[in-house]
Amino acid sequence: MSSCGSIRxxxxxxxxxxCAGAPAARQPAEAPAxxxxxxxxxxxxxxxxxxxxxxxxxSAAGAPAIGSGVPLDAPSxxxxxxxxxxxxxxxxxxxxxxxxxxxxxxxxxxxxxxxxEKAYRAAALLDRKDPAxxxxxxxxxxxxxxxxxxxxxxxxxxxLLAAVPELKRAVKLDPGxxxxxxxxxxxxxxxxxxxxxxxxxxxxxxxxxxxxxxRSALGVAHxxxxxxxxxxxxxxxxxxxAPGDAERQANLGTALLAAGKTADAIRAYERAAKLAPADxxxxxxLGTALLAAxxxxxxxxxxEAAVARDPTRATYRSNLGYAHHxxxxxxxxxxxxxxxxxxxxxxxxxxxxxxxALAQSGQLKDARAAYEKARAVDPTDPRVKAVMDELDAIExxxxxxR
Numbered sequence: 001m002s003s004c005g006s007i008r009x010x011x012x013x014x015x016x017x018x019c020a021g022a023p024a025a026r027q028p029a030e031a032p033a034x035x036x037x038x039x040x041x042x043x044x045x046x047x048x049x050x051x052x053x054x055x056x057x058x059s060a061a062g063a064p065a066i067g068s069g070v071p072l073d074a075p076s077x078x079x080x081x082x083x084x085x086x087x088x089x090x091x092x093x094x095x096x097x098x099x100x101x102x103x104x105x106x107x108x109x110x111x112x113x114x115x116x117e118k119a120y121r122a123a124a125l126l127d128r129k130d131p132a133x134x135x136x137x138x139x140x141x142x143x144x145x146x147x148x149x150x151x152x153x154x155x156x157x158x159x160l161l162a163a164v165p166e167l168k169r170a171v172k173l174d175p176g177x178x179x180x181x182x183x184x185x186x187x188x189x190x191x192x193x194x195x196x197x198x199x200x201x202x203x204x205x206x207x208x209x210x211x212x213x214x215r216s217a218l219g220v221a222h223x224x225x226x227x228x229x230x231x232x233x234x235x236x237x238x239x240x241x242a243p244g245d246a247e248r249q250a251n252l253g254t255a256l257l258a259a260g261k262t263a264d265a266i267r268a269y270e271r272a273a274k275l276a277p278a279d280x281x282x283x284x285x286l287g288t289a290l291l292a293a294x295x296x297x298x299x300x301x302x303x304e305a306a307v308a309r310d311p312t313r314a315t316y317r318s319n320l321g322y323a324h325h326x327x328x329x330x331x332x333x334x335x336x337x338x339x340x341x342x343x344x345x346x347x348x349x350x351x352x353x354x355x356x357a358l359a360q361s362g363q364l365k366d367a368r369a370a371y372e373k374a375r376a377v378d379p380t381d382p383r384v385k386a387v388m389d390e391l392d393a394i395e396x397x398x399x400x401x402r
Contacts, residue, residue, distance in 0.1 A: 131170035152192030280309035314344035
C-alpha cells in the first residue's frame with residue numbers, strides 16, 4: 001500500500017451494463033479478467049448514438065460495420081489520500097508506548113517503512129494489549145513489501161496473508177478500535193475478499209463516521225460488489241468530508257458513472273482533475289467519462305493530456321484512438337491503436353478496436369489478422385467471436401468498402 005497507508009489504486013473492474021448508453025450484448029464491457037496494476041482497465045459505456053460523422057454513423061450509411069469500439073482503462077477507483085495527511089495510530093497520551101507510536105508515525109510519514117515497523121513493534125512490546133501498535137506494524141510491513149493495492153491485486157500475497165490474523169487479533173483486543181477494522185478491511189480488499197472486507201469497513205465507518213478514508217474504503221467495497229446506490233452514498237460522503245482530495249472525487253465519479261449518472265460523474269471527475277492537473281489517470285478518467293456522454297470531441301483534449309503525461313501507458317493511447325474512432329477519423333484511430341499495441345501487445349480490446357477500424361476502412365484481411373491477435377490474447381473473449389462472425393457475414397455478402 002502507498003506511503004499514505006491506503007489502497008492507492010484500488011481498481012474496480014466494473015460491469016457497466018447498468019450505465020446509460022452501455023454496450024449492446026455483442027460488445028460486453030471489459031470483463032474483470034485482470035486487476036491490471038493498480039490502474040486497471042475497465043470499459044466505459046460505448047455511446048449509444050454516435051454523432052454524425054462518427055465511425056458508427058458511417059457504418060449506418062453503408063460502410064462495413066464491425067463493432068462500435070471497446071475502450072480501455074476507464075475510470076477506476078482508488079483509495080489514495082492525495083490531500084490527506086498520512087495515517088496516525090498514536091493517541092498523544094505521552095506514555096512510553098505512545099511515544100514509540102509517534103516515532104513510528106513520523107517514520108511512516110517520511111516513507112521509512114522499515115523504521116516505522118520497528119518503532120511500532122517496540123510499542124507493541126511496551127503495551128501488548130494496544131491494537132494501535134499492531135495496526136501500525138502491519139500497515140508498515142505491507143507498505144515496506146510494496147504489495148499491490150489493487151482490488152484482488154494480490155490474492156495470494158504472503159505479507160497480506162500474514163497481516164490478516166494479526167489485524168483480526170487487533171480487532172479482538174478492542175472491537176471498538178476503528179483503525180483496526182479499517183486496515184483489516186483494506187487488506188481483505190487487496191486479497192479479493194470483498195464480502196469479508198465489507199463488514200469490517202462498515203464497522204470502521206460506524207465507529208468513525210466522520211473519517212473520510214473509512215467512508216471511501218467502504219464505498220469502494222460496495223462498488224466492487226455492485227452495490228451502486230450504497231457506493232454512491234458512501235463515496236459522496238467521503239468526498240464531502242475531504243473536498244480537497246482528488247482521489248476521493250475520482251472515486252465518486254466512478255460510482256456515479258457506474259450508476260448511470262454520467263453528467264454528475266463528469267462533474268466529479270472535473271473536480272478531481274482540477275485538484276490534481278498533473279495526474280494522467282485523472283485526465284484519462286475524465287476523458288473516458290466524456291466518451292460515456294457521447295462527447296468524443298470534448299474528451300480528446302483530456303485523453304491527449306493523459307498520453308502526454310504518461311506516454312508509456314498503452315491504454316491511454318488506445319482510449320485516445322477510440323475517441324478519434326468515434327469522431328470518424330479512422331486513420332488517426334488506427335495509428336493510435338498501433339502505437340498502443342507497440343507499447344503492450346496484450347491489449348485485447350486494442351486489437352479488437354484496430355480490427356474494427358480496419359474493417360470499416362475496407363481492409364478486411366488485415367482486420368481479421370487483428371481479431372486473431374485478440375483471440376490469441378484471450379481465447380474466451382466473446383467479443384472476438386462476435387466481431388469475427390460479423391466479418392464473416394460481410395465477406396459472404398461481398399460488401400464493398402466505401
